[in-house]
Amino acid sequence: MKLMHCPLNGPRNISEFQYGGVVKTMPDPVAGSDDAWRDYIVYEPNVAGPVLEWWCHLPTSYWFIAERDTVSDRIIRTMPAAEMFGATPAAGDET
Amino acid sequence: MPFALLKYGLRRRYRPVPDLPPEPDLKKRYDVVIIGGGGHGLATAYYLATVHGIRDVAVLEKGYLAGGNTARNTAIIRSNYLTPEGVAFYDESVRLFQGLSEEFDFNILYSERGHLTLAHTDAAIRTARWRAEVNKHLGVASEVIYPDEIARLAPNLNLSRDVRHPVLGALYHEPGAIARHDAVAWGYATGAARRGVSILQKTEVTGIVKDGDRAIGVETNRGRIEAGQIVQQVAGASTLLADMAGFRLPIRTVPLQACVSLPVKPFLDPIIVSGSLHVYISQTPRGELVMGGASDPYPLYGTRSTLDFKEGLMANMLELFPFLAEMKILRQWAGMTDMSPDFSPIMGETPIRNYWLDSGWGTWGFKATPVVGKRMAETVATGTVPELIRPFRLARFDDIELLGDKGAASVGH
Numbered sequence: 001m002k003l004m005h006c007p008l009n010g011p012r013n014i015s016e017f018q019y020g021g022v023v024k025t026m027p028d029p030v031a032g033s034d035d036a037w038r039d040y041i042v043y044e045p046n047v048a049g050p051v052l053e054w055w056c057h058l059p060t061s062y063w064f065i066a067e068r069d070t071v072s073d074r075i076i077r078t079m080p081a082a083e084m085f086g087a088t089p090a091a092g093d094e095t
Numbered sequence: 096m097p098f099a100l101l102k103y104g105l106r107r108r109y110r111p112v113p114d115l116p117p118e119p120d121l122k123k124r125y126d127v128v129i130i131g132g133g134g135h136g137l138a139t140a141y142y143l144a145t146v147h148g149i150r151d152v153a154v155l156e157k158g159y160l161a162g163g164n165t166a167r168n169t170a171i172i173r174s175n176y177l178t179p180e181g182v183a184f185y186d187e188s189v190r191l192f193q194g195l196s197e198e199f200d201f202n203i204l205y206s207e208r209g210h211l212t213l214a215h216t217d218a219a220i221r222t223a224r225w226r227a228e229v230n231k232h233l234g235v236a237s238e239v240i241y242p243d244e245i246a247r248l249a250p251n252l253n254l255s256r257d258v259r260h261p262v263l264g265a266l267y268h269e270p271g272a273i274a275r276h277d278a279v280a281w282g283y284a285t286g287a288a289r290r291g292v293s294i295l296q297k298t299e300v301t302g303i304v305k306d307g308d309r310a311i312g313v314e315t316n317r318g319r320i321e322a323g324q325i326v327q328q329v330a331g332a333s334t335l336l337a338d339m340a341g342f343r344l345p346i347r348t349v350p351l352q353a354c355v356s357l358p359v360k361p362f363l364d365p366i367i368v369s370g371s372l373h374v375y376i377s378q379t380p381r382g383e384l385v386m387g388g389a390s391d392p393y394p395l396y397g398t399r400s401t402l403d404f405k406e407g408l409m410a411n412m413l414e415l416f417p418f419l420a421e422m423k424i425l426r427q428w429a430g431m432t433d434m435s436p437d438f439s440p441i442m443g444e445t446p447i448r449n450y451w452l453d454s455g456w457g458t459w460g461f462k463a464t465p466v467v468g469k470r471m472a473e474t475v476a477t478g479t480v481p482e483l484i485r486p487f488r489l490a491r492f493d494d495i496e497l498l499g500d501k502g503a504a505s506v507g508h
Contacts, residue, residue, distance in 0.1 A: 019393035042345045046334035048396045
C-alpha cells in the first residue's frame with residue numbers, strides 16, 4: 001500500500017489518512033463578503049502538478065499539510081501546519 | 096454459407112470497408128470546433144450534422160478516438176435519478192439509446208436488464224422511496240421492492256439476514272440497461288464523418304484564442320485553427336481547458352477505478368448496485384462481470400489502478416455473491432472524472448462568448464451521451480440553451496441553485 005509520512009506518527013498506510021482539500025485562504029469570518037465565501041466553498045483550483053493540501057491522520061486526528069504532485073501522485077513532503085501558519089496560540093494566550 | 100465466407104476472405108481483391116473515412120487534412124477554419132473526441136463530442140458533432148445541417152465541424156482529440164472515459168466507464172444506462180431536472184434529462188437519454196442501433200444501422204448491444212439499487216439501511220430505503228416517487232411522477236418506471244421480489248429477479252444474490260449488511264429492499268428500475276460503450280462512440284463517429292465532419296486525432300489543444308471576451312479559435316500542436324464556435328467536452332481535463340479559456344470551474348479531477356472478470360456463463364441478468372457497500376456489478380453479453388465501486392479518496396490527474404481499491408470492492412462484493420470468491424480479474428482501469436460539487440453536470444454558457452461548456456460529468460457521463468450530443472448540438476446551432484439542460488448551467492454555483500443528485504448519481508461518495 002502507498003505510504004504517507006505523517007509528521008507526528010511517521011510513515012503510515014495511505015488508508016489511514018483522510019484528504020482534506022487544498023490549502024486555501026479562508027475569507028475573514030466577519031468581514032468576508034458572500035461572494036468571497038462562495039468562491040472559497042465552491043470553486044476549485046484543481047491544479048495539475050504540485051499542490052499544498054490538508055490531510056488528517058485519522059487514528060490520531062492529527063491535521064497537517066502535504067505537498068503532493070497531482071499528476072504523478074508523488075508525495076513531495078509533509079509538514080506540521082504550524083510550519084505554514086505559525087504556532088497555534090496556547091489556551092489563555094489570546095489577546 | 097461458411098464456404099462463401101471462406102471464398103470471400105481468400106479473394107485477392109477483397110477490400111475491407113473502413114468504419115471511418117481517412118482523416119481529412121486540417122483546415123484553417125471551421126464553423127464549429129469541438130474539443131474532445133469522446134462519446135459526448137462525437138455525439139454533438141453527429142447531431143450538428145444530422146439534425147442541424149452544420150457539417151463544417153472539427154472534432155479535436157489529443158489522443159485516439161474515444162480513448163478516455165468513453166472507454167473507461169461501466170456502460171450502465173438508467174434514468175432513476177433524484178432531482179426532477181435530472182430524471183427528465185436522463186429519461187430523454189434512455190429513450191435515445193433505445194433507438195441508436197437502428198439509427199446507426201450498427202449494433203451497440205443495447206441490453207435492457209433492469210437495475211436494482213440495494214438498500215441495506217432504513218435511510219437507504221427512504222431514499223429509494225423518494226427516488227421512486229419522483230421517478231413515477233415524471234413517468235419513469237421505478238418502484239421499491241423487497242427481498243422476495245429481489246430473489247425472483249436475481250436468484251444468485253445473497254439475501255441472507257446473517258451478513259454484516261442484510262438487504263432490506265431495493266429500488267427497481269426496469270428500463271436500466273447496458274450497452275457496448277465503444278460501439279456508441281464508433282456509431283456516432285462514423286455517422287458524423289460520413290456527413291463531412293472532420294475527426295482529427297492526435298490534435299491537442301494548447302490554447303484558446305480570444306478577441307476580448309469572445310473565443311475565435313484554438314491553438315493546437317498542429318497550428319492555429321479559427322472557429323465560429325467552440326465546444327469543450329473533455330471530462331477530467333475540464334479545468335485545464337477552462338484555465339486556457341480564462342474562466343473558473345467548481346470541478347475536482349478524481350480517478351474512478353473499475354475492473355472486469357474472466358467471462359463466465361450468463362447467471363446475472365439485472366444490474367446490481369449497492370450504495371452502502373460501494374459496489375456495482377453487471378454481466379456483459381460476453382459473460383464478463385463488470386465491477387466498479389467508489390471514486391478514489393483523493394484527487395489525481397492519473398489513471399493508475401490500486402490494489403486498495405480492488406480489496407475494498409471485492410470484500411463487499413463477496414457479501415453479495417460469495418460464490419465469486421474464486422473468480423479471476425481479467426482487466427483493470429481507471430478514468431479521470433470531473434466531479435462537480437452537487438453531483439450534477441455543468442452544461443451551456445460560459446463567461447466566454449462563442450465558447451460552450453459540457454463538463455461536470457463525474458461518474459455519470461456515459462449514460463448521457465446521446466442527450467448531451469442532441470442538446471449541445473441544439474445549443475450551438477440555435478445559440479440558446481434548451482429548457483431541458485438550462486438548470487445545469489455553470490452560473491448555478493454563483494446563484495447557489497444547486498441540483499443535489501448525490502443520492503442517485505453514484506455510489507460511495
